[in-house]
Amino acid sequence: xxxxxxxxxxxxxxxxxxxxxxxxxxxxxxxxxxxxxxxxxxxxxxxxxxxxxxxxxxxxxxxxxxxxxxxxx
Numbered sequence: 342x343x344x345x346x347x348x349x350x351x352x353x354x355x356x357x358x359x360x361x362x363x364x365x366x367x368x369x370x371x372x373x374x375x376x377x378x379x380x381x382x383x384x385x386x387x388x389x390x391x392x393x394x395x396x397x398x399x400x401x402x403x404x405x406x407x408x409x410x411x412x413x414x
Contacts (some may be wrong), residue, residue, distance in 0.1 A: 354370050388405075
């Protein structure tokens with residue numbers, strides 16, 4: 342997929358988005374795709390080279406989030 346909708350607008354690979362995992366976090370989209378095992382939900386692979394925070398993804402630099410859980414400001 343080239344682009345998808347999130348709260349606040351349309352995003353594409355390379356765009357910066359926010360999401361909540363323990364706390365509000367943000368990163369750059371590196372991949373957009375439909376997950377076969379998630380009933381076709383649009384997923385975003387997100388990267389933050391400084392690392393994410395919190396108990397779930399703290400210390401990681403990559404994560405996957407459903408597009409409908411993300412937003413742009």
